[in-house]
Amino acid sequence: MSEKQKMMSGELYNPLNKSLVEARHACRLLLKELNNTCQTQPKARADILKKLFGQTGKRLYIESDFRCDYGFNIKVGENFFANFNCVILDAAQVTIGRDCMLAPQVGIYTATHPLDPQQRARGAEFARPVTLGDNCWVGGMAVINPGVTLGNNVVVASGAVVTKSFGDNVVIGGNPARVMKVIEPGS
Template structure:
């Protein structure tokens, strides 16, 4: 199995693999192009994002600066918005449903490292996918950790550190995040 295959399968992989280095370079060049393209050229910015991401809906808006590892492992539904300073480490799949909003300085991190110091010092890494349902709103400076799944209609409070998965219709916050209240959607 290739190092990319191991990475996407959640197994230990070597990030210095030549294929992965090339993929990260490509993503960095595309994010550099995005971050230096004027907001006056909205359609050009959208084209760059559609080329960078694995898949997108029709309506997508990302403020600069934006950074990611690969881009191709990011999949967003229609009506996606990421505010200033968003970082998505997408060594594993990162999937957003429709109508998702990210406030400034949101960090979404699939990348992790072995707990055992000998394994960690070997340079090998791990990644765990992150999934967010429809209508999620992630508050400013929130962090979503590897392996988390958030259901539909989830609101993550500003500054939250999300270390585990949550179901539908909840507001979560704190460090580590916990349910603050349930959301009762209007019909």
């Protein structure tokens, strides 16, 4: 099994593997192009994102600076928006539904490290996918940790640290995040 296959399947992998380093380098080149393209050129920016991401809707917009590891593991639905300085570490699949918004400095992390200090010292990593349902809004400086799934219509309060999954129609916040309010759709 290749290191990329190990990474994609959630097993321990070596991030310094040549093919993974090359994939991150190719991603950095596209990110440099994106981050150096003026916000007054939304079509050019969207075209770069469509090359970078594994899947997009027709309408998407991300403010600079944006950072990710690979890009090809990110899938966003129609009408996606991310504000300034967002980071998506996409060693595993990151799936974001339609009509989702990320506020400034949101971090979505799939990459993680073993608890065992010897494995960690050898540089081993593993990754867990992250999924956000439709109509999610993630507040500024919130962090979504590896393996988290959020349902539809979830609002994540600013500064929240989301360490576990939540279902539909809730406002979550705090560290660790917990349900602060249930959303009654249409009310």
